[in-house]
Amino acid sequence: MRGEADTRCRPWPRRAVDAPAWEAAAERLAEGQGTLLALWGEVGGVHMAVLDEAAAPGIEVLSLACPDGRFPSVGRVHAPAIRPERAMRDLFGLEPVGLPDPRPWLDHGRWGVAAPLSATPSARAAPDAAPAYPVLPVEGEDLHEVPVGPVHAGIIEPGHFRFTCDGETVVRLEERLGYVHKGIEERMRGADLDRAARLAARTSGDSTVAYGIAFARAAEAALGVAPPPRAVWLRALMAELERLANHLGDVGAICNDASFALMHAHCGILRERVLRAAMTCFGHRLMMDRVVPGGVACNLDAAGAAALRALVAEIAARFPRLADLYDRTASLLDRTVGTGIVRPDLARRFGAGGHVGRASGRAFDSRRALGGYPPYDALRFEVPVLEEGDVNARVWIRIREIEQSLALIGQILDRLPDGPVRVPLSPAAGEACEGLALAESFRGEVLVWLRLDAEGRVARCHLRDPSWFQWPLLEAAIEDNIIADFPLCNKSFNCSYSGHDL
């Protein structure tokens, strides 16, 4: 790990600390001072990014060297750190001393290797039968367990849910994830920027534009390169289209899980229109690989702009009636109102972003926070916030964000600057450099931290999906609800399995 006072991490500094300072930082998080943004390891050290909007510079990265492979657990005092620390141990063999949950997380005992990202991965037989994973014990006379997954009944990603129920009421949900762990951070090592950007874009396909932006911004920050203004605006245009498509899909899918298929059908039509417009304008329905370090790999002509204006007009004409339909269908509201509540204090403690946080009173939106990133600092939009924290609130946050994205697309089309869309990056800066960036995906902020070596190849890249700090809240949200409402709750969160499992 690089040593002391390495402040070349841009735009936010990274500071080497000793163990007592590391523990003090953990204590501050536990007391509710600041928010844990990310916690990740590398060979010989650990890093923690902390958000404190009240104190300049807003985000700080603390680094602790641990040559003996051990570090004081943050999860010992601050629960949101537990899963990231379990993952660090699985991947790097780093030992979080005092970690309350010693079970592996991403490592299911199937890789044929232990600590694959450490300096000395050790070969291990990959057992054919699943090694036992002890779920948390539950005691009580009338309780029964319902295991679900990893393969689910619908077209969704794999994960295992263990419900403990008293009659129909869920008294505990325990998640087990990691099934779609692809080893992305290992595949990143040594990759050139092009290849690394393509990997980042496939961390969670539904957020491919957001990952593209976060990765590109981290690389550009590291190299001290500014993308051309037109590229920055085109990125935001694609990001808002992505948000629109996902929110439309989610509103429909949530209603569908309450057996209200009509909304699903109509939202599905609008979603498809967004994807078709993206295809027309940018040559890919999900806009994958369109954001690249240095700019964008596409442009928008007059016909494309006209197609997007028509799209916005159509959705603006049709969607309000669908929102109205949602709001007036008592049988639907009966399922969503008061279901799956996330308490605001929990959302704040976990630093939950996106609709999960904003439906529970946490207003953070990386497009706006800390001054925002361009071009959002020059755009007018609102960040909707509600306090109720139930499925209904998460639906309404999406409805409001759909309206905001439509308005943003209009503003961007009105003001899209002319000029080039890409600058060449000359990565051979001759020395290692680091960058950190946030980008707001439809589900919350994606964080990318990147270190490039002297040849401009990726030395280490950490990708943190917003789902890391949302998945644990789903366990809390379903408590005391009936098990039949789980699909509804789960859909209203819509966490990414792939983005989490990496």
Next chain:
Amino acid sequence: MPMRKTFLEGLLHRPLTDPPPALDDPELAELGRKLDAAARRRLGRSLAIREVDAGSCNGCELEIHALNNAFHDLERFGLRFVASPRHADVLLVTGPVTRNMREALERTWRATPDPKWVVAVGDCALDGGLFAGGYACVGGVSAVVPVDLHIRGCPPMPAQLLKGLLTLLAPP
């Protein structure tokens, strides 16, 4: 009120459904000819599909979902998604097959009654794609279960997915 209006509009407007795709892809046609004729007779013109995500980035799932929307309307072809592999004729598998999903994929395949077809969807499912070569992926569905048809793309568009699935139904 909004419900009535929405229904009425649905009745009065032309359907949005796209015309069926032309099965003019020589590569797919070739694959179609190779499919087991006996299985084709047994399974007939209606197929039940079970989707299995074996490590996808979820991009492929988004486009598979789109097959159900009003534009692509998969069910008009006699194709439908089912909830259990025990009800399925076809497994639609995505992803580079992570080592953590390998057993679940094998067990899903074994739970699917014969005759059955496996369709591998996306560049990852073909050979692991960008994720191939690491410690965490097996790399390609055919390394784990026999594959009858590959549909390429990252992700394949719904029209390409439809074309691929329709070759399973087309007469040899």
